[in-house]
Amino acid sequence: MATTYRICPRSGLQFDTAAEKLMRWNAVAGVLALLLGGIMALGVILTRWPAVHLLPADQFYLALTSHGVNMLLFWIIFFEMAVLYFASSTLLHCRLATPKIAWAGFWLMAIGAVMTNVAIFQGESSVMFTSYVPMQAKPHFYLGLILFAVGALIGCFVFLGTLVVAKAEKTYEGSIPLVTFGALTAAIIAIFTIASGAVILIPTLLWSLGYIREIDTIMYRIVWWAMGHSSQQINVSAHVAVWYAVAAIVFGAKPMSEKVSRSAFFLYILFLQLASAHHLLSDPGVGSEWKVVNTSYFMYFAVLASMIHGMTVPGAIEQAQRAKGYNKGLFEWLRKAPWGNPAFSSMFLSLVGFGFLGGISGVMMGTEQLNLLIHNTIYVPGHFHATVVIGTTLAFMGLTYFLVPVLFRREVLFPGFAKLQPYLFGLSMYAVALVMMGAGTLGVSRRHWDMAFAGAGMAYEWPGAAYLMMGLTGIAGVVAIIGGGGWILQIVFSLLFGKRLDEGETRSTPIPLTLPPQTGAHAAHVGTPGTMVLALVFLVSFILYYFVNWKYLSSLWGMA
Amino acid sequence: MADQEERVPVMQQVLDNHFLLLFLGITIPTVIYVLWGVMEVANIAVAR
Numbered sequence A: 001m002a003t004t005y006r007i008c009p010r011s012g013l014q015f016d017t018a019a020e021k022l023m024r025w026n027a028v029a030g031v032l033a034l035l036l037g038g039i040m041a042l043g044v045i046l047t048r049w050p051a052v053h054l055l056p057a058d059q060f061y062l063a064l065t066s067h068g069v070n071m072l073l074f075w076i077i078f079f080e081m082a083v084l085y086f087a088s089s090t091l092l093h094c095r096l097a098t099p100k101i102a103w104a105g106f107w108l109m110a111i112g113a114v115m116t117n118v119a120i121f122q123g124e125s126s127v128m129f130t131s132y133v134p135m136q137a138k139p140h141f142y143l144g145l146i147l148f149a150v151g152a153l154i155g156c157f158v159f160l161g162t163l164v165v166a167k168a169e170k171t172y173e174g175s176i177p178l179v180t181f182g183a184l185t186a187a188i189i190a191i192f193t194i195a196s197g198a199v200i201l202i203p204t205l206l207w208s209l210g211y212i213r214e215i216d217t218i219m220y221r222i223v224w225w226a227m228g229h230s231s232q233q234i235n236v237s238a239h240v241a242v243w244y245a246v247a248a249i250v251f252g253a254k255p256m257s258e259k260v261s262r263s264a265f266f267l268y269i270l271f272l273q274l275a276s277a278h279h280l281l282s283d284p285g286v287g288s289e290w291k292v293v294n295t296s297y298f299m300y301f302a303v304l305a306s307m308i309h310g311m312t313v314p315g316a317i318e319q320a321q322r323a324k325g326y327n328k329g330l331f332e333w334l335r336k337a338p339w340g341n342p343a344f345s346s347m348f349l350s351l352v353g354f355g356f357l358g359g360i361s362g363v364m365m366g367t368e369q370l371n372l373l374i375h376n377t378i379y380v381p382g383h384f385h386a387t388v389v390i391g392t393t394l395a396f397m398g399l400t401y402f403l404v405p406v407l408f409r410r411e412v413l414f415p416g417f418a419k420l421q422p423y424l425f426g427l428s429m430y431a432v433a434l435v436m437m438g439a440g441t442l443g444v445s446r447r448h449w450d451m452a453f454a455g456a457g458m459a460y461e462w463p464g465a466a467y468l469m470m471g472l473t474g475i476a477g478v479v480a481i482i483g484g485g486g487w488i489l490q491i492v493f494s495l496l497f498g499k500r501l502d503e504g505e506t507r508s509t510p511i512p513l514t515l516p517p518q519t520g521a522h523a524a525h526v527g528t529p530g531t532m533v534l535a536l537v538f539l540v541s542f543i544l545y546y547f548v549n550w551k552y553l554s555s556l557w558g559m560a
Numbered sequence B: 001m002a003d004q005e006e007r008v009p010v011m012q013q014v015l016d017n018h019f020l021l022l023f024l025g026i027t028i029p030t031v032i033y034v035l036w037g038v039m040e041v042a043n044i045a046v047a048r
């Protein structure tokens, strides 16, 4: 089968025709999972909203399981496969290695996702996405997850294979582009993630089939979180790569320093996965040395890396904008940014929300002593909706606005709604994250069907603020679901009914990649005072919030 | 401008070596997080 390449007339990007089809199918599969997970979100949020309390307990846990699995695993990882294929074959101007095997991977993932969902909806596998033993799901729940993971692993190897092909066929010179390097970081972390998943889920499958008598609960949690946490770090690497890509697409922005950004990704590769230990900070059985080495000493290097990205992406945008003449004051470059372009506004809301809400709360919770303030409260979902929803999901949604014309060759329908959608979804999600964190600070549990403990022997009197926060979670959550559901409808309608756009030229040989000179004299000495101010605001908020929590901790026992 | 004959800096050579990165990214968490953690748990005396 000869490889052909299509040159997109709108972006100049070059797509291997086989890879392009894989990207489209993976992205669409991801959106289907997002749709299902979003419907489940409605059940979850309307139950946790105390005044509504919609579902009975068993259905609530079923919906919560499906929500977690479809959102966190299926939506994000399907989309990431598309990102990996894009970052390798398209950005390196190279053919995709072994498209047939990539298809096998896709179908394994698809079969796995369907199988696990069938198990969940049959009703006897409401073990939530963490599936902590000794809770037991049906065997096909685990088997589906394993098939999905194997499929994703194949995708990672096709990505690595494509890097090898590109090097052998000399489609690029020197180093791979920064966005591809970010995708490589994601793929490396993914391989560790999936291997850990196999190590723990295969015995768990055998246990649910009756071949193994018992699985140790602490062992399970250690190895499971090597997968559960690391998979979040795939997301971080992938969405940071998407930030850089969007900055380049929208502004023509070049990284402030390739060296610094690449080193930051390198810190991710070395240290990010150790943070898995923050899920066990309140667990017995593992000592403080292990906890502190993993979550503090080493993890802070990875936090440093995130702060570097959080600064260099807006910094690159500021440089590009200043070079275009938006030089007035500290922030003209930002005021004059294309706030009506959903690819940009999604990316910027993602960056700010990920840093301020997800990043600061994450460092707080990841401190051994402070962790017990919020352990297993709804603060935790508050934090990770800032990371995986505002950070990852919003960035991917924004990128999709760019991909619809470029990859799917359709015009985006309802451009007016597209302008608003990032704000509707993004800002309501900011609110959801904040009020969940507020309720969690007051002690409201996560994964709890009835915070009122109706009929319980020893009820607990919540402060009124706790109910208020959960009510606000409900309201903001419904708005977020409207914003997310609107995005799905818009994309699906555009793919089905949007105006067909011109395919562009198809050729049988790729045009080689020419990278701009790495140390050219371009924009090198444009200062970025606006970004500096933003970074200082961030640091001050960070320090204040961190110390406020130590203050809480010191007064905890006094309050009893 | 970058001199073509210039030696590639060591750090760049490391970052360009994708399989070295893969090796590091798997070994480090396997040793520091998984193996160390599992050994601590395995060393807890079993109650009789």
Ligand code: HEM
Residues within 6 Å of the ligand: A038, A041, A042, A044, A045, A048, A064, A065, A067, A068, A069, A071, A072, A075, A076, A128, A129, A130, A378, A381, A385, A388, A389, A393, A432, A445, A446, A447, A448, A476, A477, A478, A480, A481, A484
């Ligand atoms: C569209 C708006 C969304 C709303 C309103 C929403 C709401 C919620 C709520 C209230 C919970 C906590 C339930 C509890 O602990 O009792 C939850 C859990 C969760 N959500 Fe979302 N969510 C949304 C989107 C997403 C997305 C896009 C993702 C991932 C990409 C996601 C991932 C998760 C995960 C992993 C859990 C944890 C499930 C568990 O504890 O087992 N959510 N969601």
Ligand SMILES: [Cu+2]
Residues within 6 Å of the ligand: A228, A229, A232, A275, A276, A278, A279
């Ligand atoms: Cu984590």
